[in-house]
Amino acid sequence: MEEKKAKAKAFLLFFFFSVFITLSTATKETQTLILHPLPSQPTLYWPELETDQPDPEPESASLSVSLHHIDALSSNKTPHELFTQRLQRDAARVKINQTGFGSQPGSSFSSSVISGLAQGSGEYFTRLGVGTPPRYLYMVLDTGSDVVWLQCAPCKKCYSESDPVFDPKGSRTFAPVPCGSPLCRQLDSPGCDARKKVCEYQVSYGDGSFTVGDFATETLTFRRRASVPRVALGCGHDNEGLFVGAAGLLGLGRGMLSFPTQADSGTSVTRLTRPAYEALRDAFQVGAARLKRAPEYSLFDTCFDFSGMTQVKVPTVVLHFRGADVSLPAGNYLIPVDDKGTYCFAFAGTMSGLSIIGNIQQQGFRVVFDLAGSRVGFAPRGCA
Known part of the structure; x- marks a missing residue:
């Protein structure tokens, strides 16, 4: 009976459009x-704050932010290349919206949750591909934090993990985030490597663990080869704490830089x-x-x-x-x-x-x- 109702609803929907x-x-x-x-690449403009201006009265104070198109982060792209990128992002977002993270077997986008005991950890892990071609690594699942990160070569200090440390030089899709970019500014404590002009991140946890390194975007690949491009993540060169066995952490919180937020909206x-x-x-x-x-x-x-x-x-x-x-x-x-x-x-x-x-x-x-x-x-x- 429910199946018949669903079919009738779908029929009414397309019949309504057709009649109109x-x-x-x-x-x-x-x-x-x-x-x-086709529009050309938009430009970024960050006006300097005028520190000599008096603070507004409390009753008249307001908050405003500047919005910038994501295409402004792509340098030296033609309008046609930018449009192709939009369609690729669109397809990836739709795939996630339709199937969801950890969806049922048989869907095109899913990832298993496994115990970390075999790797010497009490955390829950998932295994996913990082980069192009994908290197499959164990990642800790954390619903209490946002930033996605993994250990990267060269390591200043890295803890022991089950897989070889990820080398960004072996990936075609690894892209450092520039200093001062909108993506960099979303970090709680953004830094800048003046020599490389690359955004730097640092994340600390309540147990004393921390990770520090370069901020970048990279492609993540899940089961059935479903991939999500341009995921913002930390490429950690100094990582210390209780993450034994895993290559890094998949942040599943509700902040702007968590994986669900970067992936669950934005369909064009x-x-x-x-x-x-x-x-x-x-x-x-x-x-x-x-x-x-x-x-x-x-x-x-x-x-x-x-x-x-x-x-x-x-x-x-x-x-x-x-x-x-x-x-x-x-x-x-x-x-x-x-x-x-x-x-x-x-x-x-x-x-x-x-x-x-x-x-x-x-x-x-x-x-x-x-x-x-x-x-x-x-x-x-x-x-x-």
Whole structure:
């Protein structure tokens, strides 16, 4: 009975999308898409604090922070390379969102939890691959701390571990984090190696253990070869304490640098369950039948050739929620994928039962969360 209800719910979902797009097409409901090239790499700007300014009065004090796009951390990348990186990050995040850490056997992203007794430790371990190609190492699981770290060569002082110490020179994906970067500033006590211009981290624990070294990003690989790129972690050259047997620690806390936080959010492209996506895509293709098609690109199976044009009329897409409709601007669902005028429909299908509304579709909207009432509100043109 429950299975029938689930199938009926899925059918109603994709039927609803299909009916809306068909009606939009029949009534000539379209909007104008202004064509823009792929954006270049954003720049980082950190204004100096003005120490000679008086402190604000308590009643008027406020807190503000600067937001910077993650692409600002990638140096000397072309717009096309940056876009490819975004899709790779997107796919990795979706994989984690759909299956979760430590998910059931048979999923594409999982990791076993094992006792550390065989390695001479009373901690719980997991085994995962670090770097490219992956080197499989034992890592302590710690839900009470955030920073992911492992022992790295060359060691100033390292404790005994079951596997050879990780050498970052043997990995193609190891990348030091620059001093003063947004990622470096997320550390509680960031430092800087002035000679190498590399961010340094240090973490101390209640039992007197500590780790000190370079802060970097690296790829982590789990069972079934599922990998998570650009995970921020410490490459420890001075490590002392009660971590015997393990190569390092996988921080599973709730802070900004914990593995779940870096991996569980940030999906760009909206994913819909396969029946819903196919109905939406097919209806959109009917409404866009007069537009010149282009070959598929990466995960996008509906693309168009807008080369030589400055604007174009496209079908309108609306997201229907209980009690509210969200009409999307054309730029929120048709996006450039190269510098040749190719635009693709920024939705994708998934075999999972989980649908995700990506941040491309949310751009330009103010989102309000009513936690007490379990409601979410949307307002157009609420932000830049």
